Amino acid sequence: MDKTKTTELDNVVVRFSGDSGDGMQLTGTLFSNLSAILGNEISTFPDFPSEIRAPLGTIGGVSGFQVHLGSSKIYTPGDDADVLVAMNPAALKVNASSVKKGGIIIFDTDSFEKSDLDKAGFKTDNPFVELGISDATQLIPAALSSLTQNSLDGFGLDNKTVLRSKNMFSLGLICWLFNRPIDQAIHFLENKFGKKPDLLHANVKVLTDGYNYGNNLHLTISTFIVEKSHETPKGTYTSISGNKATAWGLIAASQKSGLQLFLGSYPITPATDIMHELALRKDMGVKVVQAEDEIAGITSAIGASFAGSLAATNTSGPGLALKSEAIGLAVMAELPLVVIDVMRGGPSTGLPTKTEQTDLLQALYGRNGESPAVVMAASTPADCFHFAFMASKIALEHMTPVILLTDAFIGNGTSLWKLPTLAELPGIYPNYTKKGMEDVKVTSRDEETKVRYWSIPGTEGFGHRNGGLEKDYYTGAISTDPENHQKMVDTRAEKIKNISQFLPDLVIEGSEEADLLVIGWGGTHGHLMSAVQSMNKKGNKIALAHFNYINPLPKNTIEVIQRYKKVVVCELNSGQFATYLRSNVPAVEFLQHNKVQGQPFTVAELEECFENLLK
């Protein structure tokens, strides 16, 4: 080995970027899994355009995949990249500003011809100068296309297939750069292309040649070592996306409750992967109806819930708007239902592939009448599993719709997930009617929790009539009596409020005696936590209160927040949670830090914000 030097890093960010068809998502996934197996903490984030195949080489078609590796706990896919792989000038242009000073850019010289530069809108023949890329940046030019062609010479593959393998050449190079043995990558390729031996051999050959190319470069460039993480609790891990984790959380709840899982769904970005995952699980008896529209998605789920299933529907912002009236029906009929909203940029069609937290107030209040529902949010790709499970548990045990908010960032991103067993998950105990309760009415309920009893069609003696009209508290018959309506409105509200008794208390992370309390909710946890930890390391006193349960709020919310003199609510909207907290937590001045750009926070911008607030 002729390496000039190696540098040990605590964490490193690599961004793969190219055309939508360049295989960047696969390359990134392989590299992150490879690193995880070698003991690194990982967090990834795909960033792709809404166009499936924009014109080749144009800015609109750039697809990215960012991987963050760490030898200690990491919470985000990282802000700026240490290493950028740019498959063409458009990818360079889109990502140049997010490469760290002194970072490395690997680029495919074969794709930097005049015509390529024109397509990306460069005016000169030197894109690096034109973009003002610092001299400190280390460039690794590699003729990826022709090297791949040479590598596969004699394989008898058509040119298109050959060129499609160039992502493996870049992966080989990256493996060299990070001192990764490629055996494990080959193993992954065997799993992926096992049924297509020609493709497997080609990919393995290109990968190996890419690695060796790096080895033989004799570049005066340092390669990196990111040591094993010793902060990760011992156990068996995989890497999982938030959408897949959400689907599996529902499956776990179905198994734990002994209820069949039903999903009524209509395709919508970025939520559809949840349906894809559940449609695969016929072996677990999951029933998926791909409905004719969003409304039929939720109403078929309500029908399944009425019939005794664990029922769910998944969507994103515009779909949640369409489902509003039906959520009201589930509130009124007091039926269990899980509604998952993978939030994206809005309003209207907005930014379908980008992330935002702008549906909070819609989830809380976007219905006619006094219509309280449980609203909760997951904060990492992996904990989507836990919160989808808990959403199901709360819906089933409290006879209510539960809206679970995730977002494009955690839905598509991946993180390490310690594999659970069914046995270690909490039990789920719906409030069923039992033999001997035949005089029960559709509105009969546990007087303490206000949870009504659930009678499943097909059970003799418990026939009843449910519906969206107001019902008499005692008889269950339809009623327009003024006093009764008030009582029913109050009862439905009390039922939801009471759920806080079953929720974990709000926990403060970071400095207990903080001068500044940062408040966040949902998918921003990683960035907020990283910024808070970094600030504390620098000697500041700052803490984080991160919410997963929003309606109802954890029961110690008021008491905890009131302890702090300065409180800032950070969210990817114009201040929706801050507004909500102002109406629920008295005598606190809530400052705000907001961003609505379709992108996650960066740790750097948060630190800057906190520094200013501490001045």
Add this chain to the structure above:
Amino acid sequence: METKETTIQYTAKDFKSDQYVRWCPGCGDYAVLNSLQKVMADLGVAPHDTAVISGIGCSSRLPYYTSSYGFHTIHGRGAAVATGVKVANPKLSVWQITGDGDCLAIGGNHFIHSVRRNVDINVLLFNNQIYGLTKGQYSPTTKKGYVTKSSPFGTVERPFRPAELTFGARGTFFARLLDVDLKNSQTAILAAARHKGTSVVECLVNCVIFNDGAHGWLAEKETRSDRLILLEHGKPMIFGKEANKGLMLDGFNLKVVTIGQNGITEADILVHDAVCQDTTLQMKLALMEGPELPIAVGVIRDVEEETYDAAVEAQIAEVQAKSKVKTFDDLIATCEKWEM
């Protein structure tokens, strides 16, 4: 429908709820409700294995008046809710009660798609050609030119014909009944219940308040048998007070002939084929209008196709037979995993 055929003899009373029926006196819906409860008893499916789902509108109040598992949902969505109920538990006998506004205006999309999927539900489409509950606006089936509160100068819209929509959505069952024609109503509803797949029964009902006499031309007792023809599979299409009128093809069209005139005998009369896959003649029969042609009641189309709910079950069984994943822990075992 995979219902348990019990040995218990039910009566219509077993399917009546304790709720007071609140339709207007003289409303055509009463007759259909009575026919339905009679059919439910004859069918032998227990009330607790029966689910009655509705949307919004006068007719959609029906679940309150039946003893079963009833669900009065939201406007237009009954078909989607019923789909969820049936797919979740195919053992239930599922009825969807809907009206011309609920089913064909706000719920049109769900209607065509439940018919297309052939979900095994029985749809009673109460067609009074008017919005009753909102007090008299024209509906998607109101005749063009008709004066209503929302069309004070007459509607300028072309109406839907429910049979045409059903056939267009590849429906496997279509029947029609007239509220006052009790005996034939029960026959049609029973056939709908026995059909596997989405059974659409267009119930021609009178709205005494906002559209009295919409089907009056048909309903008058003295002339009814000359204006209405009961179609029965395998039987010649004969009607009339004297039972001497029949239907024949005239080129691509239907015509009324009189048996015994111009040398026409019963053998010349068309025989109804409800199980024919091709809808051409069934469509012609379903769309007949007076005064030249009689209006058809009875089972017009009744063909067998796999139902959606059965297909869902079958695919699950097929995958389960092959897959090693039986439990959540099996699923976890399929992960690419490593020790840390």
